[in-house]
Amino acid sequence: MQLVLEKRAERSNTIALVSPLIAIGLTIVTMSILFVILGKNPISALIVYFIDPLTDAYSLQEIAVKASPLVMIAIGLSLCYLANAWNIGAEGQFLIGAVAGSWLAVKTQGTDAGFWVLPAMLLLGAVAGALYALIPAICKVRFGASEILTSLMLVYVADLLLDYLVRGPWRDPAGFNFPTTAEFDPVATVPILVEGGRLHLGAIITLLIVAAAAVLLGRTIKGFEIRVVGAAPRAARFGGFNANQLILLTFAVSGALAGLAGIIEVAGPVGHLQPGISPGYGFTAIIVAFLGRLNPIGILIAGLFLALTFIGGEQAQIAMKIPLDVTKVFQGILLFYVLACDSLILYRFRLVFASRQVSSGTG
Amino acid sequence: MELVEAIILSVLAASTPLLIAATGELVTERAGVLNLGVEGMMIVGAACGFGGAWLSGSTIxxxxxxxxxxxxxxxxxxxxTLGLAVNQVxxxxxxxxxxxxxxxxxxxxxxxxRITPAPHLHIPGLTDIPLIGRILFGEDPFIYLSLALIVAVWWFLYRTRPGLVLRACGDNHVSAHALGYPVLRIRTFAVMFGGACAGLAGAYLPLAYTPFFIPGMTAGRGWIALALVVFASWLPGRLVIGAYLFGAVTILQLHAQGAGVGIPSQFMSALPYLATVIVLVLISRARTGGSTAPAALGTVFVPDR
Known part of the structure; x- marks a missing residue:
């Protein structure tokens, strides 16, 4: 028996729509098996993971709060991946954005600086993220160094820089030696949308970015160039599109969005700079980008779904003592299934039972 | 002199997981497959390796x-990637x-x-030679194994027919297929060899390097191993040099931290990662006359029938 792939005459649009759903279904089946292995009731575990967070207002807000950075980063990454540029260092760009914006918050702390502080912080975060992402992009374009490896290495560097700052120069003098800055002033904090809630302005910014990306990809020449360079590099060369310039552009945009997500996270839900501000948003966003089929609206839905697994994972840990790592396993398996189902768009799977053909040997 | 000896010993130990993982990945990439999952396979290898040794009491x-x-x-x-033709990255x-x-x-x-770390070799007489004795004859078994492995891989790739076929698959899968070689099967073996090496490299960490398991203890070594393969231009000999160079950077920054050179420890810890970026740039830049990477590296192959 042998599995054979047959190329379809053209992309299957039906499968393109249902493949993420098939992938989620397969993931849930696999997770149920994992829950049984862990000695938990799979039905109640799945309810805690996927249904319970949808039933109370606090969790719903929390899903939006967690989805915000995921979607924002994934939108940027999708541009890179569409152009066949592999930025996998969004986690580092997120941290650098957080650090750069926090610099202003720390410097203006206790002064009578006005409402301009927050917009300036967001700008700083985005610019710093873009510049940080341009390092691997320039290494790629100018010297041909693999952007995959360089962008990833810079994640560790960003992590160590943040660690140094909050343990050294920026540490809160009144913080009992904890590695954290002081709480940001109100003018350096992202405003809350609903009184007493957790939902903040970042969610609105995220929606605006989703809309902007949809317009960019669907309605502009730049968006068209990005898609052509990725899908048909030869055609793009004949068309006179500058692939190198697009690598720089997509990296800069994705870095800016990751950096913006970073400073919003710090100035919003967290409220101060400390190590561990990201539960791996930069990496989970890669899954979000693929699950959303590199499409802005798809990414919005995928981001909400993965945010749900973060919240569900936390609740499952509290309610059923299911380890938090299960969420990571879940995310990894989900990405595998998404990619496998995507293969169905281009190929037809056929099981061949016939005996093997006689191979022609060394001709 | 004792400090020099201690530094060389720790450099060898720090380099070994990099060397083992990179050796496996080199074979995988020579067959034309880019497996970026080295870090993941290493960390699972570390967890399973520690678990196996802890439960059984045996390093082996x-x-x-x-x-x-x-x-x-x-x-x-x-x-x-081979069965379903999914994007390798x-x-x-x-x-x-x-x-x-x-x-x-x-x-x-x-x-x-905690477990008992892997025993070090001890040959009475030889191991007791001052200076070089412990370095040459007093290492843990994995260090000798890693060197034997890279020699075996070199011999396999350049001195045997299957090795030639494997390289052919990596350079031009269409031609290899046309000649009747089972490209996908050969690649599967190459990927699994790479996985086995990454698992062993990960297991080395809790078995010999630090006798306990911490989540995330591979700390990016899998990614550095991937960079080493590029650094080595896919040649086994250069891989050894690269691995020991990186081991040396890791250990020297640790000693510098210990000596208190007045530079924040985080900056020293960032050195191996920064060195990787710089090395990748320098190596890629030196190759102006075309890449030395296997020509079919990272491309999907679906055999026609």
Whole structure:
């Protein structure tokens, strides 16, 4: 028996729509098996993971709060991946954005600086993220160094820089030696949308970015160039599109969005700079980008779904003592299934039972 | 002089996991497959290796557990990228994310436990020679194994017919297929060899380097191993030089931290990662006359029938 792939005459649009759903279904089946292995009731575990967070207002807000950075980063990454540029260092760009914006918050702390502080912080975060992402992009374009490896290495560097700052120069003098800055002033904090809630302005910014990306990809020449360079590099060369310039552009945009997500996270839900501000948003966003089929609206839905697994994972840990790592396993398996189902768009799977053909040997 | 000896010993130990993992990845990439999941396979290898050794009390069983775990994970990757023709970069990332989660689950029960580290070789007389004795004849068995492995891989790739076929698959899968070689099967073996090596490299960390398991203890070594393959221009000989160079950077920055040179420790810890970026740039830049990478590296192959 042998599995054979047959190329379809053209992309299957039906499968393109249902493949993420098939992938989620397969993931849930696999997770149920994992829950049984862990000695938990799979039905109640799945309810805690996927249904319970949808039933109370606090969790719903929390899903939006967690989805915000995921979607924002994934939108940027999708541009890179569409152009066949592999930025996998969004986690580092997120941290650098957080650090750069926090610099202003720390410097203006206790002064009578006005409402301009927050917009300036967001700008700083985005610019710093873009510049940080341009390092691997320039290494790629100018010297041909693999952007995959360089962008990833810079994640560790960003992590160590943040660690140094909050343990050294920026540490809160009144913080009992904890590695954290002081709480940001109100003018350096992202405003809350609903009184007493957790939902903040970042969610609105995220929606605006989703809309902007949809317009960019669907309605502009730049968006068209990005898609052509990725899908048909030869055609793009004949068309006179500058692939190198697009690598720089997509990296800069994705870095800016990751950096913006970073400073919003710090100035919003967290409220101060400390190590561990990201539960791996930069990496989970890669899954979000693929699950959303590199499409802005798809990414919005995928981001909400993965945010749900973060919240569900936390609740499952509290309610059923299911380890938090299960969420990571879940995310990894989900990405595998998404990619496998995507293969169905281009190929037809056929099981061949016939005996093997006689191979022609060394001709 | 004792300090020099201690530094050389620790450089060898720090380089070994890099060398083993990079050796496996070199074979995988020579067959034309880019498996970015080395970090994930290493960390699962570390968790399973420690678990095996802790439960059985035997370093060898621990190492075998690591090898099997790495090979099994790489088999998932092979099924995806070779069986279903999925993008190799994305699958490799999925493997890393999955591996980090799995290692946390597997290792949760072992955190805080200790095992006896792998015994070091001791040959009376030879090991006691001052200076070079311990360096040449007093290492842990994995260090000798890693050197034997890279020699064996060199011999296989350049002195045997299957090695030539494997390289042919990596350079031009269409021609290899046309000649009747089972490209996908050969690649599957290469991927699994890479996975087994990554698992062993991961297991080395808790079995010989530090006798306990911490989540995330590979700390990016899998990614550095991937960079080493590029650094070595896919040549086994240069891989040894690269691995020891990186081991040296890691250890020297640790000693510099210990000596208190007045530079914040985080900046010293960032050195191996920064060195990787700089080395990648320099190496890629030096290759102006075309790349030395296997020509079909990272491309999907679906045999026509």
């Amino acid at each position: 069983i621990g190492a075998l557990c690591g090898i099997i775990a790495g090979a099994l994970l790489s088999l998932i990757f092979a099924m995806m 994305a699958s490799g990332l999925a493997l890393t994310i999955l591996g980090i989660g799995l290692s946390g689950l597997i290792g949760a029960g072992f955190v805080g436990e």
